[in-house]
Amino acid sequence: xxxxxxNSGPLSVPEGAIASLNCTYSDRGSQSFxxxxxxxxxxxxxxxxxxxxxxxxxxxxxxxxxxxxQYVSLLIRDSQPSxxxxxxxxVNILGNExxxxxxxxxxxxxx
Amino acid sequence: xxxxxxxxxxxxxxxxxxxxxxxxxxxGHATLYWYQQILGQGPKLLIQFQNNGVVDDSQxxxxxxxxxxxxxxxxxxxxxxAKLEDSAVYLCASSPGLGYEQYFGxxxxxxxx
Numbered sequence: 284x285x286x287x288x289x290n291s292g293p294l295s296v297p298e299g300a301i302a303s304l305n306c307t308y309s310d311r312g313s314q315s316f317x318x319x320x321x322x323x324x325x326x327x328x329x330x331x332x333x334x335x336x337x338x339x340x341x342x343x344x345x346x347x348x349x350x351x352x353q354y355v356s357l358l359i360r361d362s363q364p365s366x367x368x369x370x371x372x373x374v375n376i377l378g379n380e381x382x383x384x385x386x387x388x389x390x391x392x393x394x
Numbered sequence: 395x396x397x398x399x400x401x402x403x404x405x406x407x408x409x410x411x412x413x414x415x416x417x418x419x420x421x422g423h424a425t426l427y428w429y430q431q432i433l434g435q436g437p438k439l440l441i442q443f444q445n446n447g448v449v450d451d452s453q454x455x456x457x458x459x460x461x462x463x464x465x466x467x468x469x470x471x472x473x474x475x476a477k478l479e480d481s482a483v484y485l486c487a488s489s490p491g492l493g494y495e496q497y498f499g500x501x502x503x504x505x506x507x
Contacts, residue, residue, distance in 0.1 A: 287436075315493060326485055326498040327437065371436050373496075380492040381427075381450055384436030 286310060287374050289385035298394050302359040306372030306385055309353070315375035316348055316355045321387065322368045331357060362392045396421065398499030400486050406505045412474035415502045419467065419488030425449075427496060428461055428471050429485040437485055443469065444492060476506045 288307045296302040304318075315334055319327035333339045333346040333355065345358040355374075359366055369387040376383070399418040407413050419426050425444050429437035440459065442450040446466040454461070458477070463469040473480055483503050487496040 317495065319498075326483075326501045329495050329497060332495050373436075375493055381439050381442055382496060384438075386434070386436050 285385075286383045287372055287385040289370075289372050289388045291386055292389040293391055294388055295391045295393055296362050298362055298364060298392055300362055302362045302366065302390055302392070304357040304359075304370050304372075304388050304390065305354060306356065306374075307354045308372075308374045308383075310374070310376050311350075311353065312376050313350075313353075313374045316346070317373040317375075317382065318344075318346060318355075318357045319371040319373060319384075320368045321371055327371055359390075364392045364394055366390065367392045398486055398488050398497055400484075400499040400502055402502055403500060404503050404505075406507065407476055409478055409506050410475040412472065413476060413504065414473075415471045415484050415486075415504075417469045417471070417486030417499060419469075419486070420497060422490070423488035423497075424466075424491050425489045425494070425496075426463055426469050427487040427489075428469070429487065429498075431483045431485055431501070433482075440471070449492070473504075476504075478506050480504060481506045 318331040321327045331346040333348045339346045343360045347356045369389045371387045372385040373382040428440045431437045440454045441461045443463040461471045483501045485501045486499045489496045
């Protein structure tokens with residue numbers, strides 16, 4: 284079982300709709316969770332971090348964490364063509380202090 | 395605030411040659427990371443420094459890869475000799491400390507022919 288799993292996609296969403304990206308992780312000791320956006324040919328850019336169960340909102344982005352079920356998700360409201368990118372989920376394990384990345388989900392927003 | 399700087403941005407070498415990459419982290423960031431990202435995959439951690447000490451280098455192929463951060467600021471990653479499978483993007487990231495958010499530099503795209 285992979286430590287961090289994401290559906291590789293591609294995920295196609297109409298412009299203006301909600302895009303929902305999911306990530307599951309295997310280690311119950313995981314403490315910190317991050318979402319990065321990576322445009323083609325560019326480096327990952329941090330967009331959200333979440334540390335406790337529940338929702339965290341930042342503009343059009345909402346991160347959701349459920350430690351009991353070991354998943355973290357990212358919702359993008361009012362999706363724009365500029366949101367088309369690969370979204371990487373990263374998990375930090377307490378005591379390990381390194382990030383483990385998923386393979387990413389490629390999101391395409393259709394105008 | 396200036397971001398993470400890396401150079402060069404692109405490098406093409408022949409197999410068995412050597413290459414070096416340089417990284418300057420965000421000012422004040424104690425932790426520095428080197429990642430390898432192969433097309434279609436997530437970044438894979440090669441080595442992690444806290445100030446000038448190595449925290450984790452378990453996935454660094456030590457027979458050909460080396461890295462240093464002598465004064466706890468800039469870092470250099472070297473590959474000698476390079477293999478075809480080393481073709482990838484090499485990303486440097488920094489964070490204020492262990493377990494905090496990481497910020498990535500623009501990366502170096504290495505092609506080994």
